Amino acid sequence: MSETYDVVVVGGGAVGENAAARAVRGGMTVALVEAELLGGECSYWACMPSKALIRTTQAVHAARAIAGVTADFDPADVLARRNSFTSGWKDDSQVEWAEGAGITVVRGHARLTGPRALTVETSDGPLELSARHAVVLATGSVPSEPPTPGLADTPHWSSREATSAQAVPARLAVIGSGVVGCELAQAYQRLGSAVTLVSRGTTVLDNLEPVASELVEAGLAQDGVTLHLGTDVERVHRDDAGVHVVLADGTDVLADELLVATGRRPATADVGVQTVGLEPGATLEVDDSGLVQGVAGRWLYACGDVTGRAPLTHQGKYAARVVGDAVAARAKGEPELTAPWGAHSATADHGAVPQVVFTDPEVAFVGRTVRQVSDAGIAHDVVEIDIAVAGSALHADGYTGKAVMVVDTASRTLLGVTFVGQDVAELVHAGTIAIVGDVPVDRLWHAVPAYPTISEVWLRLLEAYGL
Ligand SMILES: Cc1cc2nc3c(=O)[nH]c(=O)nc-3n(C[C@H](O)[C@H](O)[C@H](O)COP(=O)(O)OP(=O)(O)OC[C@H]3O[C@@H](n4cnc5c(N)ncnc54)[C@H](O)[C@@H]3O)c2cc1C
Numbered sequence: 001m002s003e004t005y006d007v008v009v010v011g012g013g014a015v016g017e018n019a020a021a022r023a024v025r026g027g028m029t030v031a032l033v034e035a036e037l038l039g040g041e042c043s044y045w046a047c048m049p050s051k052a053l054i055r056t057t058q059a060v061h062a063a064r065a066i067a068g069v070t071a072d073f074d075p076a077d078v079l080a081r082r083n084s085f086t087s088g089w090k091d092d093s094q095v096e097w098a099e100g101a102g103i104t105v106v107r108g109h110a111r112l113t114g115p116r117a118l119t120v121e122t123s124d125g126p127l128e129l130s131a132r133h134a135v136v137l138a139t140g141s142v143p144s145e146p147p148t149p150g151l152a153d154t155p156h157w158s159s160r161e162a163t164s165a166q167a168v169p170a171r172l173a174v175i176g177s178g179v180v181g182c183e184l185a186q187a188y189q190r191l192g193s194a195v196t197l198v199s200r201g202t203t204v205l206d207n208l209e210p211v212a213s214e215l216v217e218a219g220l221a222q223d224g225v226t227l228h229l230g231t232d233v234e235r236v237h238r239d240d241a242g243v244h245v246v247l248a249d250g251t252d253v254l255a256d257e258l259l260v261a262t263g264r265r266p267a268t269a270d271v272g273v274q275t276v277g278l279e280p281g282a283t284l285e286v287d288d289s290g291l292v293q294g295v296a297g298r299w300l301y302a303c304g305d306v307t308g309r310a311p312l313t314h315q316g317k318y319a320a321r322v323v324g325d326a327v328a329a330r331a332k333g334e335p336e337l338t339a340p341w342g343a344h345s346a347t348a349d350h351g352a353v354p355q356v357v358f359t360d361p362e363v364a365f366v367g368r369t370v371r372q373v374s375d376a377g378i379a380h381d382v383v384e385i386d387i388a389v390a391g392s393a394l395h396a397d398g399y400t401g402k403a404v405m406v407v408d409t410a411s412r413t414l415l416g417v418t419f420v421g422q423d424v425a426e427l428v429h430a431g432t433i434a435i436v437g438d439v440p441v442d443r444l445w446h447a448v449p450a451y452p453t454i455s456e457v458w459l460r461l462l463e464a465y466g467l
């Protein structure tokens, strides 16, 4: 069997779906090939289920932070609510959406066989697909695990099992203190597990502002998570008592389940990229319009985790919109809007990426940290203050939090901002707008935050800067 489309998108995660939808909007015929569930990691084993596991316990803890309020939850209800957010791990509604958007969904594993050509292993046998204009690789990422002795032979959880578990283990060991490790360690501790978090990093979330690491570490400890930081895992094994995680100092952490959350790598090992001169397993380097570098001709694009740019759903979808539009514009011979901040350029990837870490306290940040700016040799000023405004005092009794602002000394525009505290997630978009808009702090001072909200911290930051 063989079929031809204007565009073939490989990988129907949130990113591939968006690239396909934008290309259709631009007048292209599009096949979207998915090997597992349409909606990908985010919908079934990452953002949605993890945030569903976290949300109830955060709401309950937030309610308890107000004098006189009692609140509780049943872990079984939390798991059931999470199951509803993943539609019971069925993708019918996403398929319905895609078909309604004019996308042809192809189920199977796709591999490139040469320029603009692919073979898909479908349940009906091989399907040859060719693309008139472009192939877009949006194959995402897979967990990357350390070569710890015993780990490969010891059954354990990746983020997939941790986000889809139907029971809460009595004891959970977690290796890795990045975003996945911290969010899920706290979620399970609050759901009733006794959690032990082990990491070779000396702080949790070690890429963030130090104050964020400090407060999240304190939040985990306050919830009862046992932390072993700055330590290597010597070996892992399982026996009748459970799974043993043996640390470099000899400590034997015993648990019922082990979650390994030590990062992810691009899913390019089995996509046939070697047939077009690329290295299987490597990150697909792209330019700002999503064109894969090192491939002859302008037909191979990539977006999302597979590019290693900003492995976040929202940023991948942004790149996907750019790619879908760029592919359609080039196919139609329309002008290429690839200058910085043009419609065909994912310029924001370079210094305006927002992220929220859904721990308690939350961390919400955008742009660059003090360390990143210092390493880049940019002259800058730093303001770090407590989040202590009328809005925060009303929000929760004894509210504590921090805000850190990094300003470009020469242009007096924002380079980065980080908020740490209860319910700070919604504060960050103001920072994203300020960075993307190159808004000078002198003008930002005229953006008056409503009273009494936590957003008043913006005014305090600017006052601390001297305005
Ligand atoms: C536990 C966890 C929590 C997270 N929470 C957040 C969060 O709160 N916010 C956030 O922004 N990000 C979060 N992330 C990151 C986010 O999940 C990813 O950035 C996002 O899923 C990337 O989307 P993608 O479409 O590039 O890849 P994926 O979602 O991985 O989709 C790729 C798809 O391609 C398919 N595929 C791969 N190879 C082939 C092939 N050869 N043929 C056919 N199909 C193929 C796969 O089956 C998959 O469906 C989280 C990640 C994890 C692990």
Ligand SMILES: NC(=O)c1ccc[n+]([C@@H]2O[C@H](COP(=O)([O-])OP(=O)(O)OC[C@H]3O[C@@H](n4cnc5c(N)ncnc54)[C@H](O)[C@@H]3O)[C@@H](O)[C@H]2O)c1
Pocket (backbone or CB within 6 Å): 145, 146, 147, 175, 176, 177, 178, 179, 180, 181, 183, 199, 200, 201, 205, 206, 233, 261, 262, 263, 264, 311, 312, 355, 356, 357, 358
């Ligand atoms: N809220 C969110 O936006 C969100 C939530 C979850 C995940 N994500 C994204 O998903 C991706 C994966 O997250 P992650 O937490 O798995 O990766 P990560 O890179 O954020 O953290 C990996 C952790 O593993 C540790 N580690 C690495 N190798 C190790 C080894 N050999 N032994 C012991 N520890 C080791 C690191 O020190 C680090 O603590 C990230 O890009 C993250 O941004 C985002």
